[in-house]
Amino acid sequence: MSDTLIEEPIRPTVIDDTAAPAPAPVADPAEAQPAKPGDGGAPPRPARPRGAACLLAALALVALLAGAALGVYFLFWRYEPTARRHIPGDANIVLRLETADLALFGPVRRHFLPLLDEAPSGTSQRARIEAATGLDVLSDLREIVIASTDAASWVALVGGRIPKDRFVAGMEKVARDEGWAGLRREGDLLLLGPRAVIGQADDGTLVLGTDVEIVKAALPASDEWQRLDLPEQGPVTFALTSAAWSGAAGAVSAVLPRAGALFRRIDHASGTFTLGAEPALAMRLAPVSGDAAAALAADTQAFLGSLKLALALLPDVAGAGTAIEGAQAVAQGDRVELRAKWPHEGLDRACAELAQRARGARDAARDAGGAPRAAP
Template sequence: MPDTLIEEPIRPTVIDEAAAPAPAPGPDPAEAPSAKPDGGAAPPRPGRPRGAACLAAALAAVALLAGVALGVYFLFWRYEPTARRHIPGDANIVIRLEAAELALFGPVRQHFLPLVEEAPAGASRRARIEAATGVDVLADVREIVIASTDAASWVALAGGRIPKGRFVAGMEKVAREEGWSGLRREGELLLVGGPRPRAVIGQADDGTLVVGTDVEIVSAALPASDEWQRLDLPEQGAVAFALTGAAWSGAAGVASPLLPRAGALFRRIDHASGTLTLGAEPALAMRLAPVSGDAAAALAADAQAFLGSLKLALALLPDIAGAGAAIDGAQAEARGDRVEIRTKWPVEGVDRACAALAQRAREAAGAPRAAP
């Protein structure tokens, strides 16, 4: 009975297969099993390794990007810190600046970057300096350390990817082109500002740039040493600082005639270090180490009492760089064998301080006064 019989389809010949048109696209064999001619399910055919191929491609792309990033880091960005090695041996005040973080801070960009760009005519000062010295000030300087031995003589040390042996001669060329006043050379040093120079420029053998207020402190900073290790200077933070016992003793001598309480407190501090975090709300954190035999808890209580009395005194004076607001919110407390003082520093005060320092730098270089 033809109605009840299932007729098996006729298998095509080899010639029929060659002549037959290509079948319409259907489901991926890897996703659906094919049927046997007798109606049974055929064993699944192996699918294409699309997932594995995509994963391999993604891993290759990540490896390539990582390789490029490492190459850029080691060839262009990484550098061995050298500035701290040139802190003078008798320094008692040290401030370290992370150039990359400072460059992103608004007041620094506004007040200090113009010093690099300002020039009487022609190319920008930044381009002039780079052409003469091989140093792109904004890209090559990574770390700046400022130190003093007596709060009167100061030196600034700049480290980074800096060519050796070119900076002094190059800066002399730039200075003469721009007509700096009182310019002269003394050996490997460039003096600016007449018989009593306002600035002295030198360069250490490892490339570190040295700029100071007098010949003595610049000469003391040129040789490398390990003196920086004794200062307990923090290595992280946009701004880090350290003050030795000698600095606190000197501050005590200055403060005692007017503020006896301050003088007595400063003499109880063996050394201190801290950081200033920049941004929309700059924050100051300081750690004080009491002298031997003094308890941190007692020093913290006296420090908080002194901050309170200082707040009242500063309320009668003009605010300098936001110090009044910072002291108003300062809190001192004992943590272990140290005293921690923390406060917020108003960004408006930091802006005023940057403007004043930039103007002093402009005047030291003999440049015209900036427009208000």
């Protein structure tokens, strides 16, 4: 039919007329030879190593991940220690705790952390504290420093990513809502009964003490901590000055004269307590001027031997008896190294007992203030 449309076949393009040549294999750089004179044409282009592109991509990925990690660190995790700056100038006993290590330690995680989530009024105490103060106890706290000037007045210094100028007022609200007994304000301080005072330093550090005087002494920042020889690394570190050893000697001399004489020969000491599956104590003792480390080490080991016999007749508190039984004191240069493995079970037992006491004290304060108790 004349009106039938006949479509002519599409003519192939130039590219379609000729089959595309197969890609030439990449030459091995070791086999590439320079062009010889008279061969004609341009010299062959050196082949680029195949691994170069992969290497550049890997380096770019590493740089990207490193940048992201640094960003998270500086924005969220970086913390400049502040608690030690608030150690009172006349402190002679200092203990420092890394809160991250404590939270991961089994006995603390099992016995203490549940206290924060118990909810007598429908909302956990941790949530109420965060709402009132802006502080998440588990993620924002980084360090706790406990210090004393005379073994009677104590202060706990808490550092971390803590909102400034908010904690005291926030905790007052929590305490009033829960009906805590003995609650009152004294200027910038919050008093919770006769032996609990809360303050906050200008840099955000929390100051919790047993009396108003030691809290006020800890609020200003200073460099007094540098004289204590307190180790800066470790889950638990501590330092005791000559005043602490002298005070301990005076306290025990009447009952344990041998211990009193030994303590008077120690000028100062510092050490670390390692947590984990196998807790261990490591302490360095500095003898007083004129006393040799070797002589002090021998007398310390002899005292530990006599102490084993005395502790065998008493209940093993927190595993101390087992730890002392295997303790060793040896001279290392001008110091005495004292090392002891601590039984994990003893620390678990001690944490359980302390947590139960804390729970009882909290419930007693609520009952005294008329607040409802948590269901057992």
